[in-house]
Amino acid sequence: MKTWRAKSRIWLRRTRNWLRKRWLPLMITALGALLLGLVTWMSTAVLAAIGGDTSSARSATVGDSFGGTVGPILSFAALMATIILAAIVQPRREDRAREARLDEKAREDESRSAARDAERAASRAEQVVAWMAETYAEFDGGTTRPVDDGQLGVMVSNTSGSVVFTMDFVTTAKSPGEAGVKRNREALVPPGTWFFPLVGDPDDRDAPLGWRLPVPVDTSGLPTVRFEDTRPQQGALPLHAAAMRTFGVRPHLPTVGKPHYRLDEIRYSLHAQRWSRDESGKVKKQDEPWPAEVEAEFAAAEALIRPSDTTERTIATLISTTMAAISGDPNAYEAKYTLFPAVRDYVPGVVAVSRNRATGLYLHLTNDPAGPLLRVAGNRFGEYPEVVQYYERFVRGKYSAMVVDGLVPEISDKLMALLTDVITASLPGAAFPPQASDWFDGGRLSPRWPEALGRLVALAQQERRARNGDRR
Incomplete structure (x- = not known):
């Protein structure tokens, strides 16, 4: 039974293909036969009129001739029209319906794919985190020495697996009696955890703050950073080779008698999409640019040459x-x-x-x-x-x-x-x-x-x- 049905479908498909290629000659043949019948009938009628034969028998003979000629032709034309409609028009309707279903499915798949891509992009964007941090102790071999005035900066953790471009920091000073905004722009932040130190004296209002080159953070144990020793050299110039110093780093929190800074917002580009994270930690797409005056400050910060140790x-x-x-x-x-x-x-x-x-x-x-x-x-x-x-x-x-x-x-x-x-x-x-x-x-x-x-x-x-x- 299955073999017969399969063969029937094959035969029907071949017939449809044959008819799709030859339906026009068939229609022309049918119309030609119909036209031939009409010409024959008309010729007979004209000849009868010319001969003056208007008898009922002659008319009956002409009618029989016309009917006998045109009847099969019309039947054949009707049959061909039915076959053509069944073989061509109806399958085309089915094809259009099937194509519409396929298009709808493709749109749904595309929509689901776009939603999945957007979800993955948001998930990767959430893997870029930043916070204010400071050094609190120096580790020298087995000795730990507290640091009174730790190095202040911004720590960035990028676990997205991709390079982050054009990262903007907006920090606000919350020192008693005065508040100020400090902005910085980093051209790129590779995967990993990085510390961006602030240069200057946060206590001194007239001493401008700047940014130093970032240093990697070792997160294998307690988070630590290593800086070149910038303490003064005893003696004369030129400077001898400096040693490296290791410091523990922790989140920067309000402390009595010390200046406090807060990271208000970061913006960054990941896979050609701009993102922002506010002080509450919420991540969202950011298609709106900075105001012109703020963008000018970020551009100036990016263009500055960083000081060397x-x-x-x-x-x-x-x-x-x-x-x-x-x-x-x-x-x-x-x-x-x-x-x-x-x-x-x-x-x-x-x-x-x-x-x-x-x-x-x-x-x-x-x-x-x-x-x-x-x-x-x-x-x-x-x-x-x-x-x-x-x-x-x-x-x-x-x-x-x-x-x-x-x-x-x-x-x-x-x-x-x-x-x-x-x-x-x-x-x-x-x-x-x-x-x-x-x-x-x-x-x-x-x-x-x-x-x-x-x-x-x-x-x-x-x-x-x-x-x-x-x-x-």
């Missing part, structure tokens, strides 16, 4: 040597925001010295830690000094906005003008600002350095006396 060590060595020469304490550099009285007249007019966490060297004009003082600072590209400012009052890294109790702009402007002249006279041919290494001569700190500082201090004291009405 060597430039940081050179500045640290300059500051350390200066503090040791003023205070007589070779370890003065290790203590931040600690006042060290001057034991020698290395820089005339300087009564004490201190520093911040970054490149700020504070030259105190009295024994009062709260000021007045000169802030001498460089930048993360090894240029020192870049700025000299005069403060009437100084409070643990934050300065009052009042002129009499904080930064004194008119004196600071005169100091900056003098700084240009001092560098021109002390370092002929040097650019402004000069490199920190320019103040070393034959590897040793040049006597031109304390002379330059002395001229700046003398001007600050003169302007301070004039400001306070002291004409002595």
